[in-house]
Amino acid sequence: MCGIVGYIGNQDTKEILLRGLEKLEYRGYDSAGIAVLDRQGVHLFKEKGRIACLREIVDPQTCGEVGIGHTRWATHGVPNRVNAHPHQSASGRFTLVHNGVIENYEQLKTGLLASHDFKSDTDTEVIVQLVEKFAGESETVEEGFRKTLKELKGSYAIALLDKEDPDVIYVAKNKSPLLVGVGEHFNVVASDAMAMLQVTDQFVELMDKEIVVLTRNSITIKDLEGREIQRGTFTPEIDASDIEKGTYPHYMLKEIDEQPFVIRNIVQKYQDLDGKLSLDESIRKEMLSCDRVYIIACGTSYHAGLVGKQYMEKWAKVPVEVHIASEFSYNMPLLSEKPLFIFISQSGETADSRAVLVEIKKLGHKAITLTNVPGSTLSREADHTLHLYAGPEIAVASTKAYTAQLAVLAILAVDTAYAKGIELDFDPIKELSIVANAMEILCDAKEEMEDIAATYLPADKRNAFFLGRNMDYYVCLEGALKLKEISYIQAEGFPGGELKHGPIALIEDGTPIIALATQEKVNLNIRGNVKEVVARGANPCIISMKGLQQPRDRFIIPAVHPDFTALVSVIPLQLISYYAALQRGCDVDKPRNLAKSVTVE
Ligand code: AGP
DSSP states (O other), rough: OOOOEEEEEESOHHHHHHHHHHGGGOOSSSEEEEEETTTTEEOOOOSSSSSHHHHHHSSOOOOOOOEEEEOOSSSSSSSSSSSSSSEEEETTTTEEEEEEEBHHHHHHHHHTTTTTTSSSSSSHHHHHHHHHHHHHHSSSSHHHHHHHHHHOOOOOEEEEEETTTTTTTTEEEEEEEEEEEEEOOEEEESSSGGGTTTSSEEEEEEETTTEEEESSOEEEEEEEOOOEEEEOOOOOOOOGGSSSTTOOOOOOHHHHHHHHHHHHHHHHTTBBBSSBOOOHHHHHHHHOOEEEEEEEEEEHHOOOHHHHHHHHHHHHHOEEEEEHHHHHHHHHHHOOSSEEEEESSSSSSSHHHHHHHHHHHHHTTTTEEEETTTHHHHHHHSSSSEEOOOOOOOSOSSSHHHHHHHHHHHHHHHHHHHHHOOOOOOEEEEHHHHHHHHHHHHHHHHHHHHHHHHSOOHHHHOOEEEEEETTTHHHHHHHHHHHHHHOOEEEEEGGGEEEEEETTGGTTTTTTEEEOOOOOGGGHHHHHHHHHTTTTTOOOEEEEEETTTTTOOOOEEOOOOOOGGGHHHHHHHHHHHHHHHHOOOOOOSOOOTSSSOOOOO
């Protein structure tokens, strides 16, 4: 979480920093700040709230050819101006922004920095005080910076300014993402490429425990011992226009609408020259040689994993376990003899998932990462990457990445089934194309979804339940997560048959129930479960699939292959959540307390 940006060059530094921070706001948005250095000194601006609030207090006259900025998701200390970054050393010589968590900051405060006074409650402030201490004891600031980094335990992406040297930014990275952007007579650094596309499309990747000395005309990468490292540039596969909202009021709505395109794109990317769905041989080999797949993920990606398990077990006959990463880390189950790990992560940066990856690599196991960001930490550290090809997902609530995950998991299962000589009784390309067409119809049903949100989830409703069975249950979990994260309505997904074992006690007059009925084999069962809650006063909204509908169903989705329903039935739930949040005046793209990329455990 948190986003950092730094710029050195002769353009409008403060504007580049602010625009960069706007692109990084998805990483955290409870407070923000920038520092611009000129020959007179450091001009520091910090504010609680969004980048828009920061913009209001930045002096438009500020100019300087070097600066750093930060948007925060609080871990240590409440969101306020004092805890906002950049932080400064006691003398004011050094100014620093940091993303990550310094695990030993308390020890450093009471040990090496025992004689220092701290202004903020952050772990970050120890870094800048240490830099000042060690720079004073070293021949060069760079040496002092390297000594500082050696004292830190935890994760960091850092950009540091020295008031006495306006021609350099010191940069360092360990476990938190950071990239350098390369320009003509300028250079830039940021937590991700999107913040830098405004000025460059050439980047240099940084590895953990590296530092960079950045000037206008040079990028010097070194390890913590000061040995220089050579590395070339790369151009990522993103277009600046992908990260604009265009005419949409919110990224979430744009991303919901992009889903049919994403599915068609995925099918195209994973087709071989004969037009057959096919994966890289090395990935196929892993799938064929394992005796069990362990899917590790969090949040929406975990929900995708639950559906992926069905595909792999049903089509490819591979046993699969799906685990929540943060639970797996500290409670590892007994593993099979030849396990294969699949990490599902839109961002590829989720710390909980990475903690598991680190552990299982120590045990010598193989890992595949399914991610929307190739080159991300989980992608780099796994043995193989499966790209989601969903395009940048900016809204905190994941939508198109979820359906992309389902499609890629389906293709992985299909490829494995083909490789095992298993005949499937459907044509996956045809079925995915039917899915994309159905998605289009659903994306056009916005008015109906807005009406459902207004009818079933009016402002006085504080809770809602999602009921489904089998595949529908997994989609209900995702629908409930979507609703709670952006509208703050307490929403829970339950298997229809489980209600009577406890949750039914929560049903009162008017309790909103959203039930999915897309699975023929349990269609009558789920309808029976709905009757049970209606008998206790609930207000049911049944979303069924064509062919399975009954007279009072509220909305009927177009028919798709029964195994692929999750890809389409989730769209009404995404749209209902969107409109429920909108009708409550919530900030749809940046819900409270959340961040897009969860880089702390
Ligand atoms: C989804 O809407 C959430 N914002 C969240 O649950 C997310 O899916 C989770 O944090 C995992 O992120 P990842 O896919 O980037 O690993």
